[in-house]
Amino acid sequence: MTQYRPAITRTTSAIETMLQHHSVRAFTNEPVPEDALQAILVSALSAATSSNQNSWSVVTVRDPERKKRLMESTGSNPFIAQAPVFFVWVADLSRAHRLAEAQGVDPVVLHYQEALLIATVDAALAAQNAVVAAESLGLGTCYVGGIRTQIDTVSELLNLPEYSYPVLGLSVGCPSPDDSAGVKPRLPLSAVAFDEQYDATAADAGIPVLERETSEYFASQGVAHHSWSEKSLIRWSSMRALRGRENNRGVIAARGLLDE
Template identity: 45%
Template sequence: MPNTNTLLQQRYALPAEEQPAFIDNAITRFLLEHRSVRAYQDKPLPEGTLETLLAAAQSAATSSNLQAWSLLAVENPERKARLAALSNDQAHIRQAPLFLVWLADFSRIQRQAEAQGASLEALEYLDSFLVASTDAALAAQNAVLAAESLGLGTVYIGALRNNLAAVIDELGLPSWVYPVFGLAIGYPDAQKPAAIKPRLPQSLVLHRETYRIPEDESTQVQDYDQRIGAFYQQQGLNTPSWTRQSIERLSRPQILSGREHLLATLQAQSFQLR
């Protein structure tokens, strides 16, 4: 395992003297090692993997203990292929032995309420949607860390929302359920290793007490652009700088590849987002 300084160096791509302070233990060090994996071995997962990941996910905090999420596991190759086709045709979805769909899910409590003749009027409000989506994300990230601890690799699939209505149909999701994102899981292909991607410096991300925009924000962003540019080059990737990529990613609705129509599909699933 690489030592902590090497990992911090990879996480921020800063010279040793500019690295942030870091309290080193097995878990903090392990967290630094995250990278998304987009190439998998054709190798089944050990028995009990799904249940282990689910126990990790269910150990995450959950708003008011509502547990407003569910997990849908897809292993069937044909279904994975259909979901891949709906998600910008990302090959790693087909390749990974396990594809998890993280669902915001109020349908469970809605069924109980209905049986008791109660109505859940707060469900239609935007905050309830945020509660369920946040719960699902926190649960998923716990599963990601558990998977990584087992030597597995993962990649989130936000593109699962590109054709949300078709995905809802494919998965047979009832009202009050929507897929927040997918997660491909498998053993990383050692021939195509993924690297730790440098992040923005802490000085751009951390505010103390009140929000203050750093005077040299633009210079710091440009410096980061240089560092991540060098990283992409090292990886043989022709990816533009962080600023250019991010501006492009947010520049127009069409870039959302179908997600610009999310509201109508969510409303059809009962989430009114008042």
Template identity: 40%
Template sequence: MNATIETLLNHRSIRKFTEKPLSQEQIETIVQSAQMASTSSFIQAYTIIGVKDPSKKTKLAALAGNQSYVEKNGHFFVFCADLHRHQVAGAMENTDVGESIESTEKFLVAAVDASLAAQNAVIAAESMGLGICYIGGIRNNVKEVGELLNLPEYVVPIFGLAVGEPAHESSPKPRLPLSHVYHEEEYNRDETAFKKDLDEYNETISAYYEKRTSGKRKDRWTEQIAGMLAEPKRLHMKGYLEEKGFLKR
């Protein structure tokens, strides 16, 4: 096992940071690492916005559901799906690219590109001893976040990333069994084996929560997920994406 694998296997979310700001060198290293992620057809359809302004962080924290670690961290990044520059590129070449960049496919490409870049950024940050936490909560009030960040047409905030020096220790959360997420040749549709894997995982997760909370919590994974999915959330996203020029085709 090498240092890269150890970093990957040791991942955990950090939700309490010291307020020591990242250096400019750290920020640039993280962004440059993100840029080296794979990108579909070299399209590079994302933008990363760094937020240092304390008042803007406070506003983002409120918009993201009052998560304190959005406000208090070493640096806050917002990863955006971005096809605005591609619209500009088309205009520079006197080529109409509207039908393409307004398609569902190109939005998926942009969202995937942003996600791949972000994971590279995470690995870079963690390799430097920093902690991270992804923030999907910025989509709670996505229109207001977009206005706060002055995002043009064809640019949508996908998630935030809080980065900084960890102020507490945290243990990795057990993932689903390998046999449950890795299938060979075709999808394994054996429902008996499927449910057996989930039953075993439920026991693992319940024990993890019970130990972590000194018995205050011991919910099972399927219980947690069913509860979360029982009520649809962020149904405003479709309208916002269409408003920003996406999903027209």
């Protein structure tokens, strides 16, 4: 019996889709139908966008060779080659720069961290709309943050312009019968959602609940598992976990973003 997720008494099909979310890392080779792909992309297009700036783009990759090269650039995500579709969500200020240049305007604001954040958040919101749309169509998805391990290589493979960078990858396809992953626990709602003011005691009190439920989850999957804290602390204290992404400030600045 899960303790982290309180029962809800009101629901919709959209809510049910979100409550069933789990990342899928094993796919059949069935293609994603064109109309499904279109529905996913149009759903992404409908996400809110900061100040109505539309500061994102997405590249759909289906070519096996390009998917393979993207997979190699991310490290250890073999499912990228297996899934029929790999989306790369891009923080994209290049359109804004081109428009400003054509109009003879100096877009000074676009060089600051705030513009980078706006574009990054926009790309993530669009991606999450795509996830919900894909899952509602019975497809499986898995994000790939590893796309930021070799930003320059990915940008070259996808012909991304200056003033843009790849924020997230997303594999999409039909879940393989081998995909046995279930709904993974989260921190309890009481540890992340507060009334009126933040409560650090409640925030931290959720950790033992997550520890216990995560251990139970992995035991049910037959997977050996270190405690959630132990695993997280290793990740937070080992530079190896960054896989070179510690240099991304400079890499992104060299692409014309965050250079103020």
